[in-house]
Amino acid sequence: xxxxxxxxxxxxxxxxxxxxxxxxxxxxxxxxxxxxxxxxxxxxxxxxxxxxxxxxxxxxxxxxxxxxxxxxxxxxxxxxxxxxxxxxxxxxxxxxxxxxxxxxxxxxxxxxxxxxxxxxxxxxxxxxxxxxxxxxxxxxxxxxxxxxxxxxxxxxxxxxxxxxxxxxxxxxxxxxxxxxxxxxxxxxxxxxxxxxxxxxxxxxxxxxxxxxxxxxxxxxxxxxxxxxxxxxxxxxxxxxxxxxxxxxxxxxxxxxxxx
Numbered sequence: 001x002x003x004x005x006x007x008x009x010x011x012x013x014x015x016x017x018x019x020x021x022x023x024x025x026x027x028x029x030x031x032x033x034x035x036x037x038x039x040x041x042x043x044x045x046x047x048x049x050x051x052x053x054x055x056x057x058x059x060x061x062x063x064x065x066x067x068x069x070x071x072x073x074x075x076x077x078x079x080x081x082x083x084x085x086x087x088x089x090x091x092x093x094x095x096x097x098x099x100x101x102x103x104x105x106x107x108x109x110x111x112x113x114x115x116x117x118x119x120x121x122x123x124x125x126x127x128x129x130x131x132x133x134x135x136x137x138x139x140x141x142x143x144x145x146x147x148x149x150x151x152x153x154x155x156x157x158x159x160x161x162x163x164x165x166x167x168x169x170x171x172x173x174x175x176x177x178x179x180x181x182x183x184x185x186x187x188x189x190x191x192x193x194x195x196x197x198x199x200x201x202x203x204x205x206x207x208x209x210x211x212x213x214x215x216x217x218x219x220x221x222x223x224x225x226x227x228x229x230x231x232x233x234x235x236x237x238x239x240x241x242x243x244x245x246x247x248x249x250x251x252x253x254x255x256x257x258x259x
Contacts, residue, residue: 002028035059077116166204
C-alpha cells in the first residue's frame with residue numbers, strides 16, 4: 001500500500017509518518033507540505049491512500065480532492081484529517097466519509113487507514129463524488145480580521161498570524177513578515193482566535209499552533225516553543241496544560257506536559 005500524507009503542519013506530518021512506518025503493509029510513504037506539492041507528487045506517482053488535511057493555504061484539502069475526482073489514473077482512498085467540531089464530523093459520517101479528527105490517537109489513524117485500504121476503486125470515486133458537495137457547505141474559509149491602521153481598514157487572514165502579544169492596552173499581531181498593532185485586550189483576541197488554532201502560553205502571549213515546529217522542555221519544568229522563523233517563546237507554568245492540544249494531536253498521548 002502506497003500512502004501520501006498532505007498537511008501544512010510539520011509536527012502533524014512527522015507524527016503521521018512515524019505512526020504509519022510501523023505498519024508492515026506500507027510499501028511506500030511520502031509527504032507533502034501543501035496541496036500544490038501534493039499535486040506534483042500525484043502527477044508522478046500513484047497512491048492507494050491519501051491522508052489529507054482540510055485547512056491548508058493556497059490549495060485546501062477540499063480543492064485538492066475536487067481535482068482528484070477527474071483523474072484518469074484512478075482515485076486513491078482519501079482520509080480527511082480535520083480539526084472541525086463534532087457536529088461537522090457527525091455530518092461527515094452520515095455521508096460515509098473517512099476522516100480523522102484532531103486530536104487523534106495512533107489507534108484512530110490505523111483504523112481509518114484499514115478502512116480506506118478496503119475500498120474498491122468504484123467505492124473510492126463514489127464516496128468522493130458524494131463527499132465534496134457536503135464538505136463545501138460545512139467547511140468555510142476562515143473569516144478575515146478587520147484591523148484599523150493608519151486611517152485604513154486592513155483585512156488579515158488569521159492563518160497568517162503566528163504570534164499575538166499584549167502591549168499595554170494594545171495587542172501586536174505578528175506575522176512572519178510584518179505586524180499590526182490593534183487596540184484590544186489579549187483576552188478578547190484570544191476568544192476570537194481560538195477557533196483558528198491559537199492557544200495561550202502566557203498571560204500576554206498567544207501562539208498559532210500551526211507555526212509551532214518544536215517543543216523544548218527545560219529542567220525548570222517550563223517549556224519553550226520554537227516557531228517558524230526560529231523565534232522562541234516561553235510557556236509559563238500557568239498555561240503549560242494548553243500544550244496538550246498540540247501534543248495529543250501531533251506527538252502522542254505519552255508526550256504530554258507533566259502535570
